[in-house]
Amino acid sequence: MSAVTRVDPAVPAGSTRALSARRPLGDRSFQILTLAAGLLVLVILVLIAITTSQQATSWFSAEGLKIFTNNWNPGANQFGGLAFIYGTAITAAIALIMAVPVSIGVALLLTEVVPPRWARPIVYVVDLLAVVPSVVWGLWGILVFAPWLQHIYTSIASGVGGVPVLGPLFGQPVDGASFFTAGIILAFMITPIVTSLSREVIATVPAIDKEGAYALGATRWEMITGAVWPHSQGGVVGAVLLGLGRAMGETIAVALVIGSSPEITSHLFAPGYNMPAVIANQFGESSGVFRAGLMGLGVLLFVFTIIINVVARGVVQRNARRKRGA
Amino acid sequence: MEYPEQEVVTTSLPKPAALQQSGAPAPDVAGATVFDTRNVSIYYGSFRAVTDVSLTIYENDITAFIGPSGCGKTTVLRTLNRMNDLVEGARVEGDVEYRGAALYAPGVSPTAVRRRIGMVFQKPNPFPKSIYDNVAYGPRINGEHKKGRLDEIVERSLRQAALWDEVKNRLNKSGLGLSGGQAQRLCIARTLAVQPDVVLMDEPCSALDPIATGKIEDLMREIKSEYTIVIVTHNMQQATRVSDRTAFYSVLRDEQNDTRTGVLVEYGTTQQIFEDPADPRTQAYVTGRVG
Amino acid sequence: MAAVTAEPQKGELREPAGWRRTKNRIATALMVLSFVVVIIPLGFVLYTVIAKGASVVGWSFWTSGTIPSIVAPLGEGGIGAAIVGTVEIVALASVIAVPLGVLGAVYINEYGGNRILARIVRFMADVMTGVPSIVMGLFIFSIWVVHFGTNGFSGLAGAFALACLMLPIVIRSSEEMLKLVPNSLREGSYALGATKARVTMTVVLPAAIGGIVSGALLAVARAAGETAPLLFTILGAQSLNWNVFHGANTALPFLIFSNASQPYVGAEARGWGAALTLIAICFILMIVARLVTARFARYAR
Numbered sequence: 036m037s038a039v040t041r042v043d044p045a046v047p048a049g050s051t052r053a054l055s056a057r058r059p060l061g062d063r064s065f066q067i068l069t070l071a072a073g074l075l076v077l078v079i080l081v082l083i084a085i086t087t088s089q090q091a092t093s094w095f096s097a098e099g100l101k102i103f104t105n106n107w108n109p110g111a112n113q114f115g116g117l118a119f120i121y122g123t124a125i126t127a128a129i130a131l132i133m134a135v136p137v138s139i140g141v142a143l144l145l146t147e148v149v150p151p152r153w154a155r156p157i158v159y160v161v162d163l164l165a166v167v168p169s170v171v172w173g174l175w176g177i178l179v180f181a182p183w184l185q186h187i188y189t190s191i192a193s194g195v196g197g198v199p200v201l202g203p204l205f206g207q208p209v210d211g212a213s214f215f216t217a218g219i220i221l222a223f224m225i226t227p228i229v230t231s232l233s234r235e236v237i238a239t240v241p242a243i244d245k246e247g248a249y250a251l252g253a254t255r256w257e258m259i260t261g262a263v264w265p266h267s268q269g270g271v272v273g274a275v276l277l278g279l280g281r282a283m284g285e286t287i288a289v290a291l292v293i294g295s296s297p298e299i300t301s302h303l304f305a306p307g308y309n310m311p312a313v314i315a316n317q318f319g320e321s322s323g324v325f326r327a328g329l330m331g332l333g334v335l336l337f338v339f340t341i342i343i344n345v346v347a348r349g350v351v352q353r354n355a356r357r358k359r360g361a
Numbered sequence: 362m363e364y365p366e367q368e369v370v371t372t373s374l375p376k377p378a379a380l381q382q383s384g385a386p387a388p389d390v391a392g393a394t395v396f397d398t399r400n401v402s403i404y405y406g407s408f409r410a411v412t413d414v415s416l417t418i419y420e421n422d423i424t425a426f427i428g429p430s431g432c433g434k435t436t437v438l439r440t441l442n443r444m445n446d447l448v449e450g451a452r453v454e455g456d457v458e459y460r461g462a463a464l465y466a467p468g469v470s471p472t473a474v475r476r477r478i479g480m481v482f483q484k485p486n487p488f489p490k491s492i493y494d495n496v497a498y499g500p501r502i503n504g505e506h507k508k509g510r511l512d513e514i515v516e517r518s519l520r521q522a523a524l525w526d527e528v529k530n531r532l533n534k535s536g537l538g539l540s541g542g543q544a545q546r547l548c549i550a551r552t553l554a555v556q557p558d559v560v561l562m563d564e565p566c567s568a569l570d571p572i573a574t575g576k577i578e579d580l581m582r583e584i585k586s587e588y589t590i591v592i593v594t595h596n597m598q599q600a601t602r603v604s605d606r607t608a609f610y611s612v613l614r615d616e617q618n619d620t621r622t623g624v625l626v627e628y629g630t631t632q633q634i635f636e637d638p639a640d641p642r643t644q645a646y647v648t649g650r651v652g
Numbered sequence: 653m654a655a656v657t658a659e660p661q662k663g664e665l666r667e668p669a670g671w672r673r674t675k676n677r678i679a680t681a682l683m684v685l686s687f688v689v690v691i692i693p694l695g696f697v698l699y700t701v702i703a704k705g706a707s708v709v710g711w712s713f714w715t716s717g718t719i720p721s722i723v724a725p726l727g728e729g730g731i732g733a734a735i736v737g738t739v740e741i742v743a744l745a746s747v748i749a750v751p752l753g754v755l756g757a758v759y760i761n762e763y764g765g766n767r768i769l770a771r772i773v774r775f776m777a778d779v780m781t782g783v784p785s786i787v788m789g790l791f792i793f794s795i796w797v798v799h800f801g802t803n804g805f806s807g808l809a810g811a812f813a814l815a816c817l818m819l820p821i822v823i824r825s826s827e828e829m830l831k832l833v834p835n836s837l838r839e840g841s842y843a844l845g846a847t848k849a850r851v852t853m854t855v856v857l858p859a860a861i862g863g864i865v866s867g868a869l870l871a872v873a874r875a876a877g878e879t880a881p882l883l884f885t886i887l888g889a890q891s892l893n894w895n896v897f898h899g900a901n902t903a904l905p906f907l908i909f910s911n912a913s914q915p916y917v918g919a920e921a922r923g924w925g926a927a928l929t930l931i932a933i934c935f936i937l938m939i940v941a942r943l944v945t946a947r948f949a950r951y952a953r
Contacts, residue, residue, distance in 0.1 A: 054462055054464075054474055054477075058470070059847055059849075061849060062848060062849040062850070065848075066763055066849070068755055069755045069756070069758045069759035069762070069763055071755075072752045072758075073755075073756045073760060073764070073770070073773040073823075075752060075756065076756065076773055076777045076780055076823065077772070077773065079780070079791075080776060080780060080783075082791070082795060083783070086791060086794035087787070087790050087791060087794050090790075090793075137686040137689050140685070140687070141686045141687050143683050144687055148684075160687075160690065160691060161690060164690060166873060166935060167698075167877075167934075168876075168877025168879075169877065169879060169905075170877070170905045170908045170927075171697065171930065172697065173912060174923055174924070174927050175701065175927075177912055177913070178912070178923075180696075223693045223694075254673065254676035255676055255679070255680070256675055256680070257676070259679070280782045283784070284783070284785070284787070286786040286879070286880040287880055287909055290909075291912050311784060311786045311880070314786060315786060315879075315880055315883055318883065319883075330790060330794070336784060337783065337784075340782055340783060340784055340787075341782075341783070343782070344778075344779040344781075345779055348778050442843065444843065447842060449765060473845070474845075475842065475843055480843040482843075486836035486837055486839065487840075488837060488841070490858070498844060499844040499845070502845070503845070552843070552844070555844060555845065
C-alpha cells in the first residue's frame, strides 16, 4: 500500500475558491449546439410553408377559389386543380382498402401466431418491401405490371358492363395505367409502415389481458377480438392514418403508372392524375402561373399531410398514454 | 483542470495526540471535520424526502448510514456530492459544508465537487469500455493524457482496489466481462483513480455474494487511512464490521398526507449505537425487532 | 363415442366445437394469407428486376462516364455518371443530416427532459418524417435554387433536399438508441466529475453508437432511392460531374425515372440495369445496418 501521496484536498475554511469554477465554455456551447439542431426541425417546417407558398402566390391570386375547380388547362391558362385532389384521395383510398387488412393481418401474425423464431425472417421480408425504391416500383409498374393488369381490367370491365354499382366503377374506359393500378402499387408501398406501427401498438397490449382471455377458454381469434383489439384500436387507427399520409405523398411510382390524365371519373380503371404526380411530371416544362400552380398543389399536399400526421401521431400517443393508465 | 504532476503530502490537521500514542482508535476522539451538515432538509419538488439532518463526518472515518427502506439515507449520501442535482426538482435546505466551504453556495461547480468526492453505486456500472479505459476515464477527463502516467495510475488504482492481479493480463478486455464482485472493485478503482478526498458508497455490496462482499470490506479497511468513507448499508453486521461511526435514520410517517419523510434519529460511534443506543427506535432497529 | 350428458363432463378437453373452431382457423388462415400477399409482389418485382437487369449490367455499363441519349441502343455508354452522382449526393446529404440528427436526438433525450420545447421538437420530428419527399424538393427549389437562376441546380441542392428528408429519420432512430443507454452509466460518469457534455460524448454516445450507425445507414438507404427531391434540384446531366457543389448532376433514381417513360428499347434496358444497381445498393446498405446492429448487441452484453 503506497503511503499517502496526494494533493491537499483541504480548502481553507470559509472559502469556496477551489470548488467554484465557471461552467466550462465547451459544456455550454455543446448544449446550445444540440438545442439548435433540435430547433432546426421546427425551423425547416416553417420555412417549407413560407417559401413554397411564396412561389405559389401568383396561382392563388390568379385563380382564387377556382383552384378547387376541375379545370386544368395550361394551354388556356386555366389551373383549377380539383382533378388532382380527387386523384390523390381516390388512389389513397384504394391503397388503404387493400393495405390495411393485409398489414393488420401480418401484424397479428407476428405478434400472436408465429413463434418468436419465425418472427425475425418475416419482419425481414416486410422490411425488404420497404427498401424497394419508389422509382423501381414505378418502372416495374409501368413496364410489367400495368400491361398485365390491363388484360384483367378488360375482362372485368366486359363482365360488369351494365351492372348498377360495379359498372361505373369497373367498367370502360380501361387502361393499365390508371387510378386502380396506382392504388395497388401504393398499397404495396405503405404496407411496411402500417404493419410495423400496428405491430408496435399490438405488442404493448398487456400479457395479463391476453392470458386472462385464454384462461377463460377463448380461442386465439376470440382473444384477439376480445383482449387485443380494444387495447390497440386507437393505435392502429393512428398507424392507418400514417399510411394514408404516406399514400398521399408518394410521388414517383404514381407518376409513372397513373396515366397522366387529369379527369374526375368514377371509373377506377381509367387513367387519372394526382397532386404529386402532376408536379413531378410537368414541373420541368412549366413557367409562370403554371409553375406557381404546381407549387401551389405542393403547398396543399404539404398542408394535408401535416394535418394527417399530426392527428395520427396524436392518436397514437393518446392510445399509449391511456394504456399506461395516465 | 490539470491533473497534478507533483503530489503534495499533507493533511489539514495533525491527528490528535491520543490517537498517535495508542494506535487503537479512541472512540470519542475525532479527526478533522470533513462534512458538516446542519438542519438539512431535502425536497423533491414539494415533497420533503428528508428532514432536519445534522451530523459531522470526520476525516479517515468510515461512517455508516443505516436504517429501514425509504428513510432517506441514500438521499443524504447523494447530497454530499451534489448528485441530487441531477434529479429534476431536487432542492436542499440547510447548510452542507465540506471542509469549511459551503457546498451549495452559488458559484460552486458540481463537477469540481464530484472530483473530490467520489461515489460507488449499488449496482456495479462499469462503462462499456476496456478495463484500462474504465480506470483511466477519470484521469483523462481531468486532463491527464500521458501514457506513462496513465499506466501508473491504472496500476496503482487497481492495486488499491485489490483487482490488479486478477486483471493485469487483460486490461484491454471489456469491463462488462467481469463478475459482479470484480466489476464493483473496478468501479472502486475507477473512483480511486482520480484520488478523491472522500469516497461515498451506496450499498456497494448489496448486489454481491458474501465472498465478494468480504473482499470489498477488506478493501475499505485498507484504504481508510487515505480516504474518508461514508457507506450506506442495509446490512447491520457490515456496519459493525467496518464502520467507526454510525448514523441511524428512520421514517416519519405523515398519516394525513400519506407521505414518509426520512429523519436522522441517532449518530454516534458504532460501538455506542449498537451496544448502548440512546433512542428506543435505534434500539428496536439494531436488535432486529423493527425494519 | 360416450353419450353426451347435459353438462360437459369433467376432463372434457376437446377443442371448442364447431363454429368457434372454424372461425379461429379461418382467421389464422387469413393472417397467413396476408403474409403471402406481401411476398408475392416483392418476389415479382425482385425477379423482374434481376431477370431484366442482369443481362444489362456489367463493368462497362457501370463505369462509362457518359449517359447515352434516350434513343441510343443498348451497349452504348452506361450509367457511371449516375452511380457517381448518387454516391456523391447521398454522401453529402449524410454528412449534413447525420451529425445534425444525432445532435438533435441528444437535445431531446439528454437536455430536453420533460420540457415542453423538447416534447414539441420530438413530436414535430415525428410529423416531419411523414412530409412527402416531393415537398422537400420543392422546398429546396424555393429557398435555394431559384435564387441562383439556372446555376442553382447542383448536387449540393439535391443533397440539401435529401438531408431534409433524412434529418427527422436520424433524429428519431438515434433518440430511441439513446434512450436505451442505462442511466447508471451516466451517473457513473457524473460521479467522476464529468460535465454533461463530457458524459454525453465520452460515455453515452459511445454506448449507443452501434444503434445510431445502423439507423443512419437505413436513412442513407432511403435517401439513395429517392427521386422526387432530385427532380427540382439537380436538373439532370448526361455526363459525369465530379463537382457535387456546382453544375447539374444526375443520380440513379433520376435516370431510371427519365428512362421509364420512354418507348425506346435501349432506354428501357438501361432503366432495368440502373434499377438493379440501385436495388443492390439499397439492399447492401440494409444488410450492413443489420450486421452493425447484431454486432453491437453482442458487444453491449
